Amino acid sequence: MYKMDKKEPFWWGMFSVGGVVAALLAPIHIFISGLAVPLNLLDAEVLGYAQMKALLGHPLVKIYLFVLVVLPLYHAAHRIRFSLYELGVREFRISMDILCYGGALIGTGLAAYILFHLF
Amino acid sequence: MSSDKMITFKVLRFRPEEQDEPSEDTYQVPFEEDWVVLDALNHIKDQMDGTLSYRWSCRMGVCGSCGMMVNGEPKLTCSTFLRDYYPGEMLIEPLANFPIVRDLVIDMDDFMDKLKAVKPWIIREEEQPVEEGEYLQTPEQLSEFKQFSSCINCMLCYSACPVYGPESDFIGPAALALAHRYNADSRDQGMEERREIFASEEGIWNCTFVGECSVVCPKHVDPAVAIQRTKVETTQGWFQSLLMPGGKKK
Amino acid sequence: MNLHHEDYQHKVYIRRKSPTWWLRNIKYFMFMMRELSSAFIGAFLLLFLYELFLISKGEAVFNQFQTSLRSPAFIVFYVIALIFALYHTVTWFGVVGRIQQVKVGKTKVPPSLVTASAFAGWIVVSIAIGLFFFGVI
Numbered sequence: 001m002y003k004m005d006k007k008e009p010f011w012w013g014m015f016s017v018g019g020v021v022a023a024l025l026a027p028i029h030i031f032i033s034g035l036a037v038p039l040n041l042l043d044a045e046v047l048g049y050a051q052m053k054a055l056l057g058h059p060l061v062k063i064y065l066f067v068l069v070v071l072p073l074y075h076a077a078h079r080i081r082f083s084l085y086e087l088g089v090r091e092f093r094i095s096m097d098i099l100c101y102g103g104a105l106i107g108t109g110l111a112a113y114i115l116f117h118l119f
Numbered sequence: 120m121s122s123d124k125m126i127t128f129k130v131l132r133f134r135p136e137e138q139d140e141p142s143e144d145t146y147q148v149p150f151e152e153d154w155v156v157l158d159a160l161n162h163i164k165d166q167m168d169g170t171l172s173y174r175w176s177c178r179m180g181v182c183g184s185c186g187m188m189v190n191g192e193p194k195l196t197c198s199t200f201l202r203d204y205y206p207g208e209m210l211i212e213p214l215a216n217f218p219i220v221r222d223l224v225i226d227m228d229d230f231m232d233k234l235k236a237v238k239p240w241i242i243r244e245e246e247q248p249v250e251e252g253e254y255l256q257t258p259e260q261l262s263e264f265k266q267f268s269s270c271i272n273c274m275l276c277y278s279a280c281p282v283y284g285p286e287s288d289f290i291g292p293a294a295l296a297l298a299h300r301y302n303a304d305s306r307d308q309g310m311e312e313r314r315e316i317f318a319s320e321e322g323i324w325n326c327t328f329v330g331e332c333s334v335v336c337p338k339h340v341d342p343a344v345a346i347q348r349t350k351v352e353t354t355q356g357w358f359q360s361l362l363m364p365g366g367k368k369k
Numbered sequence: 370m371n372l373h374h375e376d377y378q379h380k381v382y383i384r385r386k387s388p389t390w391w392l393r394n395i396k397y398f399m400f401m402m403r404e405l406s407s408a409f410i411g412a413f414l415l416l417f418l419y420e421l422f423l424i425s426k427g428e429a430v431f432n433q434f435q436t437s438l439r440s441p442a443f444i445v446f447y448v449i450a451l452i453f454a455l456y457h458t459v460t461w462f463g464v465v466g467r468i469q470q471v472k473v474g475k476t477k478v479p480p481s482l483v484t485a486s487a488f489a490g491w492i493v494v495s496i497a498i499g500l501f502f503f504g505v506i
Contacts, residue, residue: 016354082327
């Protein structure tokens, strides 16, 4: 009747780790990327082409950015999946699950390609 | 009566033999400083409308019988004071998320099934012989599970939980907190057996940590925390067995 | 285990839950906002990833996009995203003390202290990253 689910721990683990990364890093990065320059707290050159290109040459920077971008995607996928359940999605659960986690997987692939192949 | 103050009670009524849908009756009830909602309901039943049906027993917050929705929130009516609402109106409805049998009485079969399903008893591989005496526990070992053993099965948490409901198979806060109570008990050896139930899709994984269950619990059991700890433990065990196959599980 | 009317030998009334249940009270609404915060964080990170992608496309393309990010519409997005991200941080670290039991030797650390430490850690990390952009480079 009840059967232990063998896949959920993985997704919950990813949700959990992604949640920690998001909680720690999202606010400051949103502020720096989007608001620091318009608020005249930061020179536009700091986030300019030359600086960014130089930064993206460092392997450590690439790994940091990969963790920053990818892990919260799994956090979001998991939360969106369960929010859909709570909003009444009953019929297309499996398709919705695939869309959510699939999106995170695609984001992972894109991040890997951009960070490690294009730079 | 000590005063002429009155308070309006709107009560959901459902008479299955006469109605297909619930209706609402309104009563003007005396307002007394020291009355709780249960006092008002008993007054209605004794003095005004003997047909009103509802559950209650100890009237002191330990039996878990008198749970109802008071102005949209799940409460023990024996512990909910009129003075906290007066002069506003009181709306009394049966506990949310449960089928209505009659008036304020809900069907709790599903809840009882789920409580039993998690195997809420000490499971041992082998019983200690009587000659060896009791299973001893340190105060630290007791503190690991004591809080979660305070549940009075009042079902307020099931009413507060947006995941649980008639269309959901979710095992629910109290049952999962009870499972954790036994998993965390040093005398118990049944976590692996219980895992099939609590770590199923209908178990801990359905919970999204809304947290309202813990907010409404009159006994401060904190089922939300019990479930999250179970998720952490189950996930850690899953990753451990992935990286170290053949490791012994509890 | 599902409850269906047909399972009952006596007649019961089952109250259906509406999809707007979360608008009923402020606590359910704030829960939904907490869930929604993950979508805004995700949206920001994908936007950020796109910016990184444009660096590989060359200076002209990158600069053009950077200029468009200074438009009012994007600024509104960043403000909203920041508010949601802060709400996620606050709600996330707000519960770690209750869930994760921390012991120093045999003494249990009170949950509020665990939570306070987590917030302190967040502030330190944020300052460090901030300094990296504002000071070091």
